[in-house]
Every structure is written in C-alpha cells, then in structure tokens.
Amino acid sequence: MAKLLIRNGHVIDPANGVDRVTDVLLANGIVRAVGENLPARGAEELDATGKIVTPGFIDMHVHLREPGFESSETIETGGRCAAVGGFTSIACMPNTKPVNDTAHLTRYILERARNVTKVNVFPIGAITKGSAGEELASIGAMKEAGAVAISDDGRPVMNSRVMRRAMEIAASFNIPVIDHCEDLNLSAGGDMNESETSIRLGLRGIPACSEDVMVARDLLLVEVTGARFHVAHLSTRNAMAMVAEAKRRGLPVTCEVTPHHFALHDAEILPYDSNYRMKPPIRCNHDLEAMVEGIKHGVVDAIATDHAPHSVTDKMQEFERCPFGILGLETAIAVTLERLVHPGHISVARMVELFTTGPARILGLNRGALTPGLPGDVTILDLNDSWTYEVAKTASKSRNSPFDGHTYRGRATATIVAGEVIWRA
Amino acid sequence: MAVGLLDIEALDRSEIEELLERAKEFQPVAKQGKRLHLLEGRMIVNLFFEASTRTRISFEIAAKRLGADAISISNQGSSVSKGETLLDTVNTLRAMRPDAIVMRHAASGAPHFLARHMDIPIINAGDGQHEHPTQALLDARTILDNRPSLEGLRVAIIGDILHSRVARSNIHLLSKFGVEIVLCGPAPLVPQGLAAMAPGVSITHSLKEALEGTDIVMMLRVQLERQNETNFPSGEYFRFYGLRPEALAMAKPDAIVMHPGPMNRGREISTEVADSSRSVILSQVENGIAVRMAVLEKVLTKVPA
Numbered sequence: 241m242a243k244l245l246i247r248n249g250h251v252i253d254p255a256n257g258v259d260r261v262t263d264v265l266l267a268n269g270i271v272r273a274v275g276e277n278l279p280a281r282g283a284e285e286l287d288a289t290g291k292i293v294t295p296g297f298i299d300m301h302v303h304l305r306e307p308g309f310e311s312s313e314t315i316e317t318g319g320r321c322a323a324v325g326g327f328t329s330i331a332c333m334p335n336t337k338p339v340n341d342t343a344h345l346t347r348y349i350l351e352r353a354r355n356v357t358k359v360n361v362f363p364i365g366a367i368t369k370g371s372a373g374e375e376l377a378s379i380g381a382m383k384e385a386g387a388v389a390i391s392d393d394g395r396p397v398m399n400s401r402v403m404r405r406a407m408e409i410a411a412s413f414n415i416p417v418i419d420h421c422e423d424l425n426l427s428a429g430g431d432m433n434e435s436e437t438s439i440r441l442g443l444r445g446i447p448a449c450s451e452d453v454m455v456a457r458d459l460l461l462v463e464v465t466g467a468r469f470h471v472a473h474l475s476t477r478n479a480m481a482m483v484a485e486a487k488r489r490g491l492p493v494t495c496e497v498t499p500h501h502f503a504l505h506d507a508e509i510l511p512y513d514s515n516y517r518m519k520p521p522i523r524c525n526h527d528l529e530a531m532v533e534g535i536k537h538g539v540v541d542a543i544a545t546d547h548a549p550h551s552v553t554d555k556m557q558e559f560e561r562c563p564f565g566i567l568g569l570e571t572a573i574a575v576t577l578e579r580l581v582h583p584g585h586i587s588v589a590r591m592v593e594l595f596t597t598g599p600a601r602i603l604g605l606n607r608g609a610l611t612p613g614l615p616g617d618v619t620i621l622d623l624n625d626s627w628t629y630e631v632a633k634t635a636s637k638s639r640n641s642p643f644d645g646h647t648y649r650g651r652a653t654a655t656i657v658a659g660e661v662i663w664r665a
Numbered sequence: 666m667a668v669g670l671l672d673i674e675a676l677d678r679s680e681i682e683e684l685l686e687r688a689k690e691f692q693p694v695a696k697q698g699k700r701l702h703l704l705e706g707r708m709i710v711n712l713f714f715e716a717s718t719r720t721r722i723s724f725e726i727a728a729k730r731l732g733a734d735a736i737s738i739s740n741q742g743s744s745v746s747k748g749e750t751l752l753d754t755v756n757t758l759r760a761m762r763p764d765a766i767v768m769r770h771a772a773s774g775a776p777h778f779l780a781r782h783m784d785i786p787i788i789n790a791g792d793g794q795h796e797h798p799t800q801a802l803l804d805a806r807t808i809l810d811n812r813p814s815l816e817g818l819r820v821a822i823i824g825d826i827l828h829s830r831v832a833r834s835n836i837h838l839l840s841k842f843g844v845e846i847v848l849c850g851p852a853p854l855v856p857q858g859l860a861a862m863a864p865g866v867s868i869t870h871s872l873k874e875a876l877e878g879t880d881i882v883m884m885l886r887v888q889l890e891r892q893n894e895t896n897f898p899s900g901e902y903f904r905f906y907g908l909r910p911e912a913l914a915m916a917k918p919d920a921i922v923m924h925p926g927p928m929n930r931g932r933e934i935s936t937e938v939a940d941s942s943r944s945v946i947l948s949q950v951e952n953g954i955a956v957r958m959a960v961l962e963k964v965l966t967k968v969p970a
Binding site: 431435436438439440441442443444511512513553556557558559560561 | 674750751752770772773774775777778781782792793794795796827830833856858859861862
C-alpha cells in the first residue's frame with residue numbers, strides 16, 4: 241500500500257505537543273509514525289526541509305452550492321479551492337436547493353463528495369425544514385447519516401421557541417448547533433455595517449446589535465437546554481465579550497471568526513464594491529481589534545472562511561442588489577499569516593490549533609492531529625513564500641474576493657489527504 | 666474611468682466655485698430661453714431608472730439650451746423593465762455613442778459602480794440615498810443669489826436626513842465653504858453618525874434649536890408613508906418638525922426657505938410658508954437649468970467630440 245514519508249519538516253502538532261523538526265510517515269491512509277529518521281522502507285519521500293508540517297487544516301464553514309446553485313460552485317470546484325488553500329476537510333452549510341434538511345440529502349452530498357473530490361466533506365444539516373424557521377428538520381436522522389452539526393446559516397431561526405426546541409433535540413443527539421446570529425428585524429434590508437461609513441454612502445445599515453441580540457438570546461437558551469452551541473462568523477466586540485463570559489461560566493459554547501473579519505474594517509472598504517458585501521458585514525475597527533484579541537486570548541476556537549461563492553453575474557450589479565458573501569478558502573492561511581502571525585499576535589502553533597484541533601473538537605471529528613492511527617491528513621506550509629492572489633486564476637467557479645491582487649508572504653504548498661498528495665504549489 | 670460628476674464629496678472647493686460662476690453666466694440664457702451652440706452635435710442620454718419630473722426635464726432643457734441633443738429613457742417601456750442588468754443596459758446605450766449619460770437610480774452607488782466598469786462620463790442625477798450633486802449646486806447657486814457668500818452662514822436642514830441624497834450633497838458642499846450646518850429631525854431619521862460626515866455639522870432634534878439664528882432653512886420631503894417602518898409616531902411629524910410661520914419666526918428675520926420638491930404641503934411645510942416671500946423654491950427650479958448647463962458643459966468639454 242502507498243506510503244508517504246514527509247522528511248525534515250518543522251512538525252507542529254499541538255494536540256500531541258510536537259513542535260520540532262522531524263519526520264511524518266503516512267501509510268494506508270493513516271498516520272503511522274512521527275519521529276526522527278524514520279526508515280523509508282519503500283515509501284515515497286517528500287522533502288519538507290524549511291517547511292511547516294501540520295495536521296490537515298479543517299474549514300468548518302463553507303458553501304459548496306451543490307445541489308442547486310452549480311453556476312456559482314460545485315462540490316468538485318469547492319473541493320479544489322479547499323485543496324489549493326491547504327484544507328483537507330471542509331464542512332458545508334445546508335443552504336443548497338433543496339436545503340439539506342433530510343438524511344437523504346445528507347447522504348447524497350457525502351456520496352457526491354466521494355465521487356468528485358478527495359477533500360473530506362462533512363455536511364451540516366438544517367435546523368428547520370427548508371431553513372424556514374418553523375418545523376424542525378430531521379435532526380437525528382441527519383446525524384445518523386453523517387451530518388456533523390445543524391445550522392440554518394444565512395436564515396437564522398427567529399422564533400426563540402423553535403430555537404429552544406432545536407437545542408433540546410440537538411443536545412439529546414449530541415450534535416452541535418451552529419447559529420448565524422442575526423436579528424433579521426434589526427438588520428432588515430441592511431447592506432453593510434451600520435456606521436458613519438454606511439451613513440456617508442447612503443447604504444442601509446446592519447447594526448452590530450442585530451448580531452449581539454441573537455448571541456445573547458442563544459446563550460440564554462444554551463443555559464436552559466445544555467446544547468453544544470457554536471457562534472458562526474462572530475464579528476462584533478459585544479458578541480466576543482458575551483462568548484468569553486459564557487465560557488468563563490462553563491457553558492458548552494464555542495465560536496469561529498473569519499479571516500475577513502480580522503483583516504478588514506469598514507472605513508477601508510471600496511465603496512459600492514460587492515466584493516466587500518457579506519454577512520455579517522465588515523465591521524468597525526474596534527470590532528476588528530476585538531476579533532484579534534479574542535483569537536489571542538483563546539476565546540475564539542476556530543478560524544473558518546464562510547467561503548461563499550456567487551457567480552460574476554450575481555455580483556456585477558448595483559451594490560444593494562448583490563447577494564452576500566465572498567470566497568475564502570484560497571486566501572485564509574495567507575490572510576491569517578499576514579494579520580495574526582507575522583505581526584506577532586499569535587504563534588504558528590496557535591494558528592494551527594485554530595485550523596485543526598479547534599474545529600475538529602467542535603464538530604467531533606477524529607482529526608486535527610498527527611496521532612498514529614488517525615486519518616493521514618497533512619498540510620504543509622511555507623511561511624515565507626511570496627505570492628500574489630489572482631482571483632482570475634481561482635479554482636472556484638466564482639470570482640468574488642476582496643483580496644484579489646494582494647501579495648502575501650506564506651501559504652500552503654502541499655495538501656495531503658489520507659496519505660495522498662492532492663495538491664502541490 | 667471617464668470624468669463625469671458622481672458626487673459632491675469628491676469635488677474640491679474651486680471646482681464647485683467654477684461651476685457656480687459659470688451657472689451665474691448661464692442664468693440669463695436659461696431665463697430667456699435662448700439656445701447656445703456650445704455643445705452642438707453632442708448627444709446626452711438621460712437614463713432615469715426612478716420616476717422624476719423636474720430633474721429629468723431640467724437636464725433635457727439644459728442640454729438643449731447648449732445646443733446638444735438630449736434623449737430621455739425611463740424605466741417604463743424600455744428593456745430596463747425586462748430584467749436586463751444595469752451594466753448590460755448601459756453598455757447597449759454606450760454602443761450608440763452618446764457623449765455622456767445622466768443617470769437617476771434608486772440604488773446608492775449605482776453610478777459609481779458603472780463608472781468603475783465603463784469609460785463614458787456619467788453624471789449622477791440622484792443615486793438612492795447617497796447624493797444628488799446637481800441639486801446641491803443649484804441650492805448653492807440659489808443661496809448665492811440671496812447672500813454675498815456662503816462663508817459664515819448658518820444653514821438648517823430639516824427632515825428625513827438619513828434617507829436624503831439631497832441632504833448628503835448639501836452637507837458636503839456647504840461644509841467645504843465653512844458653513845455651519847444644523848441637521849434636525851426625528852432621532853431615527855437623524856442619527857448621530859451624520860455629524861461625522863463633514864466638518865461643521867451638528868445635530869439637534871429640536872426645531873427651535875435648529876431654527877434660532879439660522880440664515881437658510883432647507884426643508885426636505887418627508888415620505889413617512891413610504892418607509893413602512895416605525896421611524897416616527899404617525900401624525901406627530903408636522904407638529905414637531907413642520908415649518909409653519911411661527912416656527913420660521915425663530916430664524917433670522919431675513920432667513921430664506923428652500924425645498925427640493927416635490928413638497929408635501931401640510932406635511933413638512935405649511936402653505937403659508939411655501940408661498941411666502943421668504944420662499945425661494947421656484948428660484949431653485951430656475952437655477953436647476955443654469956447649474957445643469959454648467960455641469961454638462963464642463964463634463965462634455967473634457968471629452969473629445
């Protein structure tokens with residue numbers, strides 16, 4: 241069987257406390273050994289001298305658009321973006337057409353993924369049928385079929401009673417609940433973050449309090465239900481403070497932050513450019529600073545991209561008519577290095593946690609570490625490679641990125657899934 | 666990107682002064698209905714995606730007074746209402762080689778979006794809640810017809826500032842000339858963040874505070890019925906923010922009253938005030954033609970014929 245020996249890389253495996261130059265041997269799709277001078281014994285060798293070798297990166301929040309919106313992305317093209325971006329595993333949100341609200345659809349996505357991509361795909365099921373916010377979806381059956389979490393991402397459950405029941409069911413099936421926290425009445429019709437910038441541009445505001453109110457509600461419901469609860473793409477200072485407080489009190493609460501929310505603030509966005517249009521919106525500088533602080537101090541459990549492809553046609557419109565969302569898989573590592581690691585806010589090891597053990601723990605995946613016996617998923621990073629992101633060359637079917645043309649230092653140079661190199665720079 | 670006129674914010678003071686001076690020279694032409702030949706053989710397309718009478722007609726007349734051809738297209742009965750994208754619509758028009766496009770659109774930033782993707786000059790005739798640059802220019806022209814200069818004036822802008830493109834353009838323009846600008850209206854319609862838009866802007870929710878010592882009173886059209894949300898208790902607006910003679914008495918004795926139209930008599934302004942000698946509302950309409958002549962001339966003479 242195929243064996244791959246990764247030689248001489250700086251292995252950073254936070255779960256096992258490894259942070260040194262050593263070798264990693266993958267065989268039969270799993271991690272066989274980590275240690276110095278491992279014998280090749282017929283294994284293919286990959287020289288990782290000068291590189292960082294880590295457990296395979298996991299993006300717990302992507303939109304693959306299939307089934308239903310294949311003109312924007314497919315499982316295949318989204319999987320390719322993941323590989324290019326250094327991700328070995330991705331969890332896909334259920335807002336497809338139809339919505340993934342049944343075991344049947346969950347199985348369909350898993351089956352498609354097996355056929356079209358080598359990246360591990362983990363479906364997230366809907367909380368409510370059609371994500372309409374009324375009747376609960378088949379939560380238990382989806383979990384049995386392979387769903388790793390439930391979420392009505394993009395169409396948050398507004399009815400607090402429905403959310404409470406969903407959390408009770410989720411707790412009983414031990415599946416985490418992920419919420420896109422947005423009070424749709426407070427944000428109604430909003431185009432961008434409510435601030436002096438939205439006022440100046442004459443765009444309707446999405447106030448930070450529309451996120452805060454929902455985070456507060458959900459945390460109160462967690463206290464009642466005991467559900468494992470995860471805040472998706474947290475973006476405000478107050479929400480960060482509330483999650484920190486909930487954690488301090490021992491509630492089973494986690495959160496993720498996207499690269500664009502710790503990289504951009506609303507005073508520097510290009511006016512009326514739909515590549516800066518997403519939910520939650522790019523917030524104020526004080527929110528950005530709170531994201532960085534939350535990541536530094538361990539409040540944040542994962543960095544997730546919210547990779548949200550939209551076709552060029554959909555994004556080439558008047559700003560207020562464009563759909564929300566931007567690409568993220570191919571730029572996440574570079575933006576994280578640029579904004580968090582190179583300036584010294586966090587160590588490389590902490591970055592690795594945020595992309596591996598963090599999301600693995602939230603979703604209950606038996607991955608994110610180079611423990612012998614675990615799946616042989618590895619990401620190899622070059623922290624100094626200078627490169628320019630050109631969205632025209634993206635693996636995605638869409639082109640909606642605010643990071644086009646930006647030159648970065650560092651990226652993934654190889655993505656390895658189950659012992660097989662699926663992408664190399 | 667071709668040079669058009671997208672907003673007042675990007676203009677500097679001397680560019681504004683130049684336009685206002687030129688508009689003054691055009692005033693007699695505009696009044697007498699003469700036709701000049703400055704833009705002979707040039708074509709201007711007025712593309713109105715949102716209903717407008719006075720602005721569209723004013724641009725048409727301005728173009729014709731300069732000798733240009735003006736063609737107006739509105740959303741009814743054109744491909745605009747057939748689901749074509751904005752970019753496709755404008756690209757199609759561009760293929761017919763107009764020299765400039767005058768555009769009114771309900772989406773803030775729609776002209777900015779187009780200007781990024783095409784090379785024809787675009788003149789913004791009002792974009793959503795963002796800016797209405799020629800309105801601010803004609804307002805400034807009207808003020809200067811009544812006052813020696815803008816410096817040192819106190820201007821109160823009253824009404825739904827949050828949703829008003831007229832207010833935004835006026836704030837930018839007046840601020841560049843050191844005007845003291847007081848914004849007044851119900852709190853949800855006059856958020857504190859407006860004060861950061863430009864130097865010299867302050868906010869009050871009291872009509873009395875806004876009007877005291879004011880030289881110029883700019884009223885805005887209030888469309889409470891269209892907002893479909895609870896921005897202000899219905900039925901209370903005129904009582905607290907309507908401009909009646911007793912309210913106007915709090916302003917300077919020679920204060921003038923302006924309104925971009927169309928007016929809601931009895932909603933934001935009383936008939937007595939609207940029709941009083943203090944009202945310069947019809948002068949604003951007249952100045953619209955002169956100012957738009959100056960804008961068209963400036964934009965088109967920068968473009969090779």
